[in-house]
Amino acid sequence: MSILVTGGCGFIGSNLVYHLLSKGAHVVNLDCMSYNSRTPDIPDESEYVFIQKNLRDADILKILIDHNIQYVYHLAAQTHVDLSFRNSVHFSRDNVVGTHNLLEAVCKYGKCKRFVHMSTDEVYGQVFDNVSETAIMNPTNPYAATKCGAEMLVRAYGHSYGLQYVIARGNNVYGPRQYPDKLIPIFLNKMFKGEPCEIHGDGNAQRHFVFVMDVCEALEAMMSSGTPGEVYNIASPDEFSVNQIFDILKMVTGSTSEKVNVSDRPYNDQRYHIDCSKLIELGWAPKVTWKNGLTETITWYREHGATYWHSKPRWLMYGARGWIGQKYCSIAAEHVELIHGKARANCPEAIRAEMDAVCAEHVVCIIGRTHGPGCGTIDWLEQPGHLRYNVRDNLFAPFVLATECHRRGIKMTYMGTGCIFKFTDEQKIFTEEDLPNFFGSSYSIVKGFTDQMMKLYPDTVLNCRIRMPISSDRSPRNFITKITTYEKICSMPNSMTVLEEILPIMVDMALNERTGTYNMTNPGLISHNEILEMYREIVDPDFTWKNFSQEEQLKILAADRSNNELTTDKLQTLYPRLRPIRQAVRETLLSSGGTQCQRSKVPKHS
Numbered sequence: 001m002s003i004l005v006t007g008g009c010g011f012i013g014s015n016l017v018y019h020l021l022s023k024g025a026h027v028v029n030l031d032c033m034s035y036n037s038r039t040p041d042i043p044d045e046s047e048y049v050f051i052q053k054n055l056r057d058a059d060i061l062k063i064l065i066d067h068n069i070q071y072v073y074h075l076a077a078q079t080h081v082d083l084s085f086r087n088s089v090h091f092s093r094d095n096v097v098g099t100h101n102l103l104e105a106v107c108k109y110g111k112c113k114r115f116v117h118m119s120t121d122e123v124y125g126q127v128f129d130n131v132s133e134t135a136i137m138n139p140t141n142p143y144a145a146t147k148c149g150a151e152m153l154v155r156a157y158g159h160s161y162g163l164q165y166v167i168a169r170g171n172n173v174y175g176p177r178q179y180p181d182k183l184i185p186i187f188l189n190k191m192f193k194g195e196p197c198e199i200h201g202d203g204n205a206q207r208h209f210v211f212v213m214d215v216c217e218a219l220e221a222m223m224s225s226g227t228p229g230e231v232y233n234i235a236s237p238d239e240f241s242v243n244q245i246f247d248i249l250k251m252v253t254g255s256t257s258e259k260v261n262v263s264d265r266p267y268n269d270q271r272y273h274i275d276c277s278k279l280i281e282l283g284w285a286p287k288v289t290w291k292n293g294l295t296e297t298i299t300w301y302r303e304h305g306a307t308y309w310h311s312k313p314r315w316l317m318y319g320a321r322g323w324i325g326q327k328y329c330s331i332a333a334e335h336v337e338l339i340h341g342k343a344r345a346n347c348p349e350a351i352r353a354e355m356d357a358v359c360a361e362h363v364v365c366i367i368g369r370t371h372g373p374g375c376g377t378i379d380w381l382e383q384p385g386h387l388r389y390n391v392r393d394n395l396f397a398p399f400v401l402a403t404e405c406h407r408r409g410i411k412m413t414y415m416g417t418g419c420i421f422k423f424t425d426e427q428k429i430f431t432e433e434d435l436p437n438f439f440g441s442s443y444s445i446v447k448g449f450t451d452q453m454m455k456l457y458p459d460t461v462l463n464c465r466i467r468m469p470i471s472s473d474r475s476p477r478n479f480i481t482k483i484t485t486y487e488k489i490c491s492m493p494n495s496m497t498v499l500e501e502i503l504p505i506m507v508d509m510a511l512n513e514r515t516g517t518y519n520m521t522n523p524g525l526i527s528h529n530e531i532l533e534m535y536r537e538i539v540d541p542d543f544t545w546k547n548f549s550q551e552e553q554l555k556i557l558a559a560d561r562s563n564n565e566l567t568t569d570k571l572q573t574l575y576p577r578l579r580p581i582r583q584a585v586r587e588t589l590l591s592s593g594g595t596q597c598q599r600s601k602v603p604k605h606s
């Protein structure tokens with residue numbers, strides 16, 4: 001018997017996969033792997049195939065043909081009601097369009113004997129009086145609405161194309177392998193650590209709880225003996241309020257956790273009281289008592305709860321292909337799972353959809369425009385028509401990301417610049433609180449505004465100001481490579497950033513959820529000439545260079561350059577062992593074995 005299970009890496013789906021395999025079926029599991037998924041651990045894969053695809057764009061017909069599928073259990077769905085309030089369109093895409101694609105393929109294929117569609121009691125909306133399957137659908141949240149949409153499509157394909165379907169509408173399900181963003185596992189994980197548990201609203205909303213293995217058996221009963229075209233409720237007599245669940249779990253686990261009441265969902269159904277006598281007539285009855293089911297669940301979470309899904313936090317990264325972005329990735333990847341953002345950061349809709357799909361805990365923004373075709377420096381931004389790219393990539397895109405992160409309450413690392421200040425007679429050194437005072441280039445003007453906009457989100461954005469980035473590689477973007485290839489050098493003391501030292505700090509700050517603005521340079525000043533002298537000493541004894549004045553430099557540049565010193569006191573309170581800039585540059589040159597930054601062709605001036 002060859003069976004397709006969609007959503008087989010989710011909670012119910014994975015339990016169903018284990019169950020079907022234990023009965024000797026051949027199982028194909030199709031799942032896109034959302035944030036709450038984990039592939040079942042199947043030691044013998046002779047009867048099991050996992051295909052990681054989204055129903056929205058998978059070639060499902062090919063999968064059905066290749067595996068000679070006879071039966072389909074359709075469980076794949078985005079399921080977290082709270083998330084559905086934030087971006088319901090994503091739920092429509094996965095739950096409605098995904099179901100539609102599946103149905104199209106199943107009907108074209110024409111060889112499926114039975115299609116069991118997993119729906120939910122939430123399609124009824126709030127119901128108090130033991131309703132049967134004929135009750136009207138009245139969804140009250142976006143998740144439930146998408147489940148109604150999917151059901152409607154299933155029914156239509158039954159009428160139009162003779163699909164042999166059965167629909168299951170389940171109460172709340174509990175048991176092992178449920179991702180801890182649902183009530184029981186969230187509370188359990190908090191209680192094991194003695195942390196407070198959040199109760200939405202007054203906590204009096206009632207829910208019925210059915211054990212996951214009973215659900216698997218109910219689905220199996222519908223597959224084997226349900227009447228095509230019928231709907232079956234899967235219900236449980238075990239009904240508790242959220243407050244009661246808290247009290248029961250606290251008592252059973254012996255936890256010291258306390259309740260914290262937080263604002264409720266935009267709308268929260270108070271009860272789903274559904275009747276399942278129709279399913280009982282098929283021969284199904286719940287076998288697992290609340291006491292036994294809860295004991296098994298608690299035992300499982302004690303053993304696996306903290307590490308089962310992913311041991312590393314998931315971060316979403318924009319700008320991963322750039323010079324600094326690549327370096328940041330290689331450091332961060334040791335600590336976190338990095339997802340490279342594909343959406344254009346200046347497109348809010350696409351960013352929202354991507355953030356919904358990835359469900360990252362942190363976003364990294366290392367995007368920006370510092371050069372362009374035919375010009376390797378910020379002078380490119382001075383060229384006619386390029387202001388729009390400057391504003392789009394240096395201001396609007398980071399602002400879109402920061403705003404979206406703020407809206408979701410997740411933190412973001414923004415890589416900005418300290419080239420927004422200049423020495424004046426009155427001010428030689430700049431703190432995190434100072435307002436930009438350098439407006440000599442289009443780049444610095446725009447970046448100065450972005451810096452200020454990032455400060456609008458002090459609790460969610462880590463705003464990192466780097467300057468004149470130095471590293472041990474030979475990239476043309478490396479400040480040392482640049483100045484060793486210029487014909488003439490205007491030497492000025494400046495604050496600079498040694499990336500090998502500052503990037504791990506940035507990653508560490510993000511891991512520790514630091515926010516606010518930080519000057520991310522090495523302490524002290526270093527001039528161009530001092531770097532070139534070190535270069536001559538360590539890398540190339542024959543190296544020579546010519547200096548020219550600031551006035552002479554301005555004549556060959558399209559825009560002025562910022563020169564300044566940034567205070568690093570704030571950073572040093574967190575990282576007191578930060579190396580002074582001269583030491584850091586010297587050690588960087590030495591660490592490259594004297595081979596880095598050999599003269600190479602780099603166009604024009606920085």
Ligand SMILES: NC(=O)c1ccc[n+]([C@@H]2O[C@H](COP(=O)([O-])OP(=O)(O)OC[C@H]3O[C@@H](n4cnc5c(N)ncnc54)[C@H](O)[C@@H]3O)[C@@H](O)[C@H]2O)c1
Pocket residue numbers: 006007008009010011012013030031032033034035036037038053054055056074075076077078079080093094095098118119120121147169170171172173174178179
């Ligand atoms: N858990 C409950 O209490 C409950 C109650 C009633 C009904 N349901 C229904 O049961 C089904 C399974 O629920 P669950 O709790 O196991 O959910 P889950 O969120 O744990 O698992 C859903 C799985 O579906 C996958 N998925 C989502 N959209 C997909 C797509 N477009 N293409 C491929 N894979 C996709 C996800 O990656 C995930 O692994 C859902 O249809 C849900 O609506 C669940």
